[in-house]
Amino acid sequence: xxxxxxxxxxxxxxxxxxxxxxxxxxxxxxxxxxxxxxxxxxxxxxxxxxxxxxxxxxxxxxxxxxxxxxxxxxxxxxxxxxxxxxxxxxxxxxxxxxxxxxxxxxxxxxxxxxxxxxxxxxxxxxxxxxxxxxxxxxxxxxxxxxxxxxxxxxxxxxxxxxxxxxxxxxxxxxxxxxxxxxxxxxxxxxxxxxxxxxxxxxxxxxxxxxxxxxxxxxxxxxxxxxxxxxxxxxxxxxxxxxxxxxxxxxxxxxxxxxxxxxxxxxxxxxxxxxxxxxxxxxxxxxxxxxxxxxxxxxxxxxxxxxxxxxxxxxxxxxxxxxxxxxxxxxxxxxxxxxxxxxxxxxxxxxxxxxxxxxxxxxxxxxxxxxxxxxxxxxxxxxxxxxxxxxxxxxxxxxxx
Amino acid sequence: xxxxxxxxxxxxxxxxxxxxxxxxxxxxxxxxxxxxxxxxxxxxxxxxxxxxxxxxxxxxxxxxxxxxxxxxxxxxxxxxxxxxxxxxxxxxxxxxxxxxxxxxxxxxxxxxxxxxxxxxxxxxxxxxxxxxxxxxxxxxxxxxxxxxxxxxxxxxxxxxxxxxxxxxxxxxxxxxxxxxxxxxxxxxxxxxxxxxxxxxxxxxxxxxxxxxxxxxxxxxxxxxxxxxxxxxxxxxxxxxxxxxxxxxxxxxxxxxxxxxxxxxxxxxxxxxxxxxxxxxxxxxxxxxxxxxxxxxxxxxxxxxxxxxxxxxxxxxxxxxxxxxxxxxxxxxxxxxxxxxxxxxxxxxxxxxxxxxxxxxxxxxxxxxxxxxxxxxxxxxxxxxxxxxxxxxxxxxxxxx
Numbered sequence: 001x002x003x004x005x006x007x008x009x010x011x012x013x014x015x016x017x018x019x020x021x022x023x024x025x026x027x028x029x030x031x032x033x034x035x036x037x038x039x040x041x042x043x044x045x046x047x048x049x050x051x052x053x054x055x056x057x058x059x060x061x062x063x064x065x066x067x068x069x070x071x072x073x074x075x076x077x078x079x080x081x082x083x084x085x086x087x088x089x090x091x092x093x094x095x096x097x098x099x100x101x102x103x104x105x106x107x108x109x110x111x112x113x114x115x116x117x118x119x120x121x122x123x124x125x126x127x128x129x130x131x132x133x134x135x136x137x138x139x140x141x142x143x144x145x146x147x148x149x150x151x152x153x154x155x156x157x158x159x160x161x162x163x164x165x166x167x168x169x170x171x172x173x174x175x176x177x178x179x180x181x182x183x184x185x186x187x188x189x190x191x192x193x194x195x196x197x198x199x200x201x202x203x204x205x206x207x208x209x210x211x212x213x214x215x216x217x218x219x220x221x222x223x224x225x226x227x228x229x230x231x232x233x234x235x236x237x238x239x240x241x242x243x244x245x246x247x248x249x250x251x252x253x254x255x256x257x258x259x260x261x262x263x264x265x266x267x268x269x270x271x272x273x274x275x276x277x278x279x280x281x282x283x284x285x286x287x288x289x290x291x292x293x294x295x296x297x298x299x300x301x302x303x304x305x306x307x308x309x310x311x312x313x314x315x316x317x318x319x320x321x322x323x324x325x326x327x328x329x330x331x332x333x334x335x336x337x338x339x340x341x342x343x344x345x346x347x348x349x350x351x352x353x354x355x356x357x358x359x360x361x362x363x364x365x366x367x368x369x370x371x372x373x374x375x376x377x378x379x380x381x382x383x384x385x386x387x388x389x390x391x392x393x394x395x396x397x398x399x400x
Numbered sequence: 401x402x403x404x405x406x407x408x409x410x411x412x413x414x415x416x417x418x419x420x421x422x423x424x425x426x427x428x429x430x431x432x433x434x435x436x437x438x439x440x441x442x443x444x445x446x447x448x449x450x451x452x453x454x455x456x457x458x459x460x461x462x463x464x465x466x467x468x469x470x471x472x473x474x475x476x477x478x479x480x481x482x483x484x485x486x487x488x489x490x491x492x493x494x495x496x497x498x499x500x501x502x503x504x505x506x507x508x509x510x511x512x513x514x515x516x517x518x519x520x521x522x523x524x525x526x527x528x529x530x531x532x533x534x535x536x537x538x539x540x541x542x543x544x545x546x547x548x549x550x551x552x553x554x555x556x557x558x559x560x561x562x563x564x565x566x567x568x569x570x571x572x573x574x575x576x577x578x579x580x581x582x583x584x585x586x587x588x589x590x591x592x593x594x595x596x597x598x599x600x601x602x603x604x605x606x607x608x609x610x611x612x613x614x615x616x617x618x619x620x621x622x623x624x625x626x627x628x629x630x631x632x633x634x635x636x637x638x639x640x641x642x643x644x645x646x647x648x649x650x651x652x653x654x655x656x657x658x659x660x661x662x663x664x665x666x667x668x669x670x671x672x673x674x675x676x677x678x679x680x681x682x683x684x685x686x687x688x689x690x691x692x693x694x695x696x697x698x699x700x701x702x703x704x705x706x707x708x709x710x711x712x713x714x715x716x717x718x719x720x721x722x723x724x725x726x727x728x729x730x731x732x733x734x735x736x737x738x739x740x741x742x743x744x745x746x747x748x749x750x751x752x753x754x755x756x757x758x759x760x761x762x763x764x765x766x767x768x769x770x771x772x773x774x775x776x777x778x779x780x781x782x783x784x785x786x787x788x789x790x791x792x793x794x795x796x797x798x799x800x
Contacts, residue, residue, distance in 0.1 A: 002496050012631030013602035014656050015570055017543070020518045023663040050471035058474070062462040071450035074458070074643035096402050106506050106647075106669040113668045117542055118420045122522070138667040142517055143417070170415055202413035231412030243474035245674040247506075256414050263423040267538040268513045269506040273673055274645040 019142045034349060041386035043373040044354040046180065046329065049303075052296045053243040054283065061282035065275065073275045079266040080104070081250070082277035088284045089236070089250050095226035101252050103261055106272045108210055108237040108249030110265075112139035115206055115233060117264045118257065119170050120145045127165055127172040129157055131361035131370070133180045133208065136173055145170070147363040154323065156186035159193045163201065171204040177212040177220045178328025181361045181372040185326050188221035195227040203231075210237040210249075213293050215327035216301040230254045233261075238280055240329075241293050246276045299376075300329065306380040307331060307373065310387035318394055322373075329376045332358070335369040336398060342368070344397055351389040419542045434749060441786035443773040444754040446580060446729065449703075452696045453643040454683065461682035465675065473675045479666040480504070481650070482677035488684045489636070489650050495626035501652050503661055506672045508610055508637040508649030512539035514664045515606055515633060518657065519570050520545045527565055527572040529557055531761035531770070533580045533608065536573055545570070547763040554723065556586035559593045563601065571604040571633075577612040577620045578728025581761045581772040585726050588621035595627040603631075610637040610649075613693050615727035616701040630654045633661075638680055640729075641693050646676045699776075700729065706780040707731060707773065710787035718794055722773075729776045732758070735769040736798060742768070744797055751789040 034040075065073050080086065081104025089104075090097040105111045112135065120126060120143035128136065130149040140147065148169070151161040156176060166172070174194075176186035186194070198205055207224045225232035229252075237249040253261055265271070304325060311322055311333075319336035335341060341357035348354060358370025378386060434440075465473050480486065481504025489504075490497040505511045512535065520526060520543035528536065530549040540547065548569070551561040556576060566572070574594075576586035586594070598605055607624045625632035629652075637649040653661055665671075704725060711722055711733070719736035735741055741757035748754060758770025778786060 002494060011628070011654075011656075012599065012604040014604055014654075015519070015524075016657075016660060017517065017519055017521045017524070019521075020660045020664070023518075023660055023667070045476075047476050050475055053471055053474040055466055055470035055474065058470070059463060059466040062466065063459060066455055066459040066462065070455035070458070071453055074453040074455065074645035075450055076445075076447050076639075076644045094402060106673075109667075110669045117417065118423075119415070119417055121417045121419075124417070135667075135670070138663075142664065142667060199412065204412040204414055228411065239476075243675075244476045245474035247669060247671070247673040254411075254414075256411075257416075260416060260420045260423055263538075264420070264542065267423070267509075267535075267542060268668065269510045269647060270535070271647070273506075273647040273676060275643075276673060276676065 019144055022141050022144065034354070040349065040352055040354055041378050041382045041389070042354045043375070043378060043386060044356045045374055045377050047374075047377050048240055048244060048329070049299060049376045052299060054288075054292055057283050057288065058243070058279060061279045065278045065282055069278065073278045075274065077271050077274035079262055079271045081272060082274060082281060085277045085281040088281060092289070093252065094222060095229065097252055101254070101258060103251050103253065103258065103265060104272050104277060105249045105251055105265070106269055107239060107244070107247040108208065108235045108251075109135055109139060110268065111235040111249055111251040112136050112208075113268065114251070114261045114264045116140045116143045118260045119204075125169045127162070127169045128363050129174055129179070131181055131358060131367070132173065132363060133175055134361050136208065137363060140173075149363045149365075154184055155190045156184065157190070157194055159190070159197050162194070163197055166201045166203045169203060171206050172198065173206045173208065174224065175208040176224060177209055178214060178325055178330070180211070180328070181330055181356070181358065182332040183323060183325030183328055183330040184332070185220050191221050191224055191227070195224055199228055199231060205232040206235070207232055208235045210235075210240050211328040213241050214297060214300055214329070216297060216304065217326065220327070225252065230256070233257065241289060241296065242280060242283065246280065248272060248276055248280055297327075300327075303375045303380060303383065304331065306383045307375040307387065310384050314388045314391035318391060318398070320394065329374050331373045331375055333371050333373055334367070335371065335394065337369070339394070339397060340368045341371040344393060347397055348390055348393040351393050353386040353389040353393070355390070419544055422541050422544065434754070440749065440752055440754055441778050441782045441789070442754045443775070443778060443786060444756045445774055445777050447774075447777050448640055448644060448729070449699060449776045452699060454688075454692055457683050457688065458643070458679060461679045465678045465682055469678065473678045475674065477671050477674035479662055479671045481672060482674060482681060485677045485681040488681060492689070493652065494622060495629065497652055501654070501658060503651050503653065503658065503665060504672050504677060505649045505651055505665070506669055507639060507644070507647040508608065508635045508651075509535055509539060510668065511635040511649055511651040512536050512608075513668065514651070514661045516540045516543045517664045518660045519604075525569045527562070527569045528763050529574055529579070531581055531758060531767070532573065532763060533575055534761050536608065537763060540573075549763045549765075554584055555590045556584065557590070557594055559590070559597050562594070563597055566601045566603045569603060571606050572598065573606045573608065574624065575608040576624060577609055578614060578725055578730070580611070580728070581730055581756070581758065582732040583723060583725030583728055583730040584732070585620050591621050591624055591627070595624055599628055599631060605632040606635070607632055608635045610635075610640050611728040613641050613689075614697060614700055614729070616697060616704065617726065620727070625652065630656070633657065641689060641696065642680065642683065646680065648672060648676055648680055697727075700727075703775045703780060703783065704731070706783045707775040707787065710784050714788045714791035718791060718798070720794065729774050731773045731775055733771050733773055734767070735771065735794065737769070739794070739797060740768045741771040744793060747797055748790055748793040751793050753786040753789040753793070755790070
């Protein structure tokens with residue numbers, strides 16, 4: 001039954017907050033809408049391969065949680081998170097972490113939102129890599145910071161440039177392992193130099209590590225946070241090692257900051273879903289990740305190799321460059337001089353393949369020739385077909 | 401394996417955002433910690449009775465979703481929410497709502513966070529009831545508004561006071577049905593007058609309705625939003641009619657505002673858990689709420705009656721006042737002149753009973769004599785024992 005006979009009044013005068021003017025639809029999400037057309041081979045998304053989701057383990061865990069502890073799992077719960085899950089997180093991290101330092105978040109995206117609320121005032125300077133994770137820019141922007149890009153190379157942040165730009169900055173946001181978007185990994189030497197420089201400068205680090213477990217041949221070097229836990233906030237996620245649809249991540253923060261992050265969390269959504277937290281705590285028992293994650297690594301490594309092989313085969317004679325990521329989900333490529341990835345995209349989509357122009361990932365001056373290619377969502381056959389189509393689009397654009 | 405041989409550097413200089421200074425631990429959550437001691441009868445929490453959680457229906461829905469659609473349910477999803485759930489929400493609301501206006505949120509607490517981000521600048525004036533929902537104050541505070549209380553009586557907001565205070569305000573936040581904390585309900589006459597005044601003033605309304613379905617004898621009057629959908633944002637929740645542990649709520653917003661709320665949502669946590677959204681959409685099929693919600697109403701009405709009977713019996717001769725809520729979870733009481741609910745609390749806890757001092761719910765001048773009593777978490781027997789203990793504490797404090 002719908003109400004039709006109420007005296008209807010007129011509208012109201014909505015005044016948007018200034019920060020709302022800065023909010024814009026995610027370029028990637030807008031592109032993804034186009035690329036969801038049937039038949040498009042997409043290297044654009046950041047979606048883990050659904051083949052890797054442990055559906056049966058979740059089904060067992062759901063049934064068990066609801067059978068044994070259903071009413072608690074469905075009730076309101078502590079903002080900090082479910083105790084056994086916080087303990088499991090602390091235990092799996094490679095430095096000494098007290099479970100009391102762990103805050104469970106609604107995906108690691110929420111961790112970025114909480115960091116922004118607690119550490120950014122209007123016009124605060126914050127530092128990011130070049131390029132950097134778009135979702136972090138989106139989380140930071142509503143708090144109206146001045147975002148400054150630190151020069152970066154294939155090993156990550158340039159420490160000399162960091163030293164020039166650090167004075168007065170609230171923090172450096174850094175994603176050292178198999179970075180989104182570039183796939184690059186920070187070397188041990190660079191981590192050591194960055195860590196020492198940051199400590200000398202008194203510069204807090206926000207270390208984001210959603211992909212660190214997805215290494216192919218050898219694990220990456222130790223986290224920056226392990227070198228200076230009091231000077232760092234560490235963000236992690238279950239989205240890439242279990243599944244993103246549960247929206248569970250976590251952060252580890254020093255005692256100086258955690259209470260404020262917790263209060264921001266409470267105000268944001270009271271707590272992350274208690275049911276999901278118990279499900280994941282149940283799945284994690286008995287070393288599940290030790291058996292499960294190697295299967296993801298093997299799959300993603302094979303898909304990376306398929307993309308590298310296709311690139312070598314199809315891009316021959318074109319002046320296209322790309323890197324060889326040691327893990328994760330993304331590869332970073334660069335078009336020939338004079339070309340523009342944004343202009344290329346519609347041509348590529350016409351030929352049935354999609355990617356994300358790299359320009360989306362820069363806080364300031366974008367590299368118009370860069371593009372991000374995900375190698376984990378499409379199958380090996382689709383990778384071969386899609387890279388061939390991309391090469392054809394580049395060839396045609398070059399000839400034009 | 402833990403890292404012990406890294407060169408450890410020193411800490412960093414953390415600078416908190418100004419808004420973080422305003423964040424404080426929830427008074428209620430701090431009290432709840434004390435009252436979680438075994439043996440304490442708590443009228444303090446805002447927890448639904450776990451007896452009402454449809455555990456079996458959830459178990460069936462979980463199994464079905466994972467069996468039939470597991471990989472989609474576990475994947476990243478649209479920020480707007482799961483289509484069939486948005487349609488179910490639109491269909492159950494008592495005015496014409498396009499599913500495209502519905503945004504699924506991580507509990508209705510997140511709806512408040514998004515409203516704050518999109519509509520509040522530093523020092524923006526916003527209007528609230530006297531008293532008002534503490535969680536809303538916590539969600540609004542980080543955006544640094546000037547919060548102004550509008551005088552309110554047993555029927556809700558005083559329209560004449562609203563007219564005086566409205567000029568320049570960004571919105572009025574109002575919880576018309578079985579309000580948290582007072583349990584009061586806005587009459588039809590007051591809704592009509594408020595709606596007309598708000599439209600004339602151009603004042604947007606944020607209408608929060610987590611308890612509206614929990615009526616005892618007759619449903620409350622039509623929502624304010626139904627009278628002016630273009631001038632209102634409506635917040636709803638599955639926490640009280642299904643279970644809070646899934647953290648699912650929703651908002652309905654006009655086209656003028658929804659895109660910004662959606663962008664804020666995307667930045668906050670990408671999307672609410674897709675798995676939970678499919679579970680709830682599955683449970684809602686075939687009119688489940690039409691069968692389930694009446695059982696909650698009957699239980700809560702019996703518990704309200706038990707508390708009213710205990711109050712009449714135990715408070716005889718004491719100058720304590722209380723209201724008779726027509727639904728929801730809370731009753732509002734007032735101590736004799738000269739008494740203070742904050743001072744009474746430790747005495748009551750010593751006697752094994754807890755409540756929330758009303759002072760927590762005021763944006764400015766608190767009523768020191770008020771207290772909030774939840775009648776839904778404790779059993780009828782516990783209600784009888786707890787109210788007797790509360791009366792004894794009051795009697796002793798009065799004699800002192």
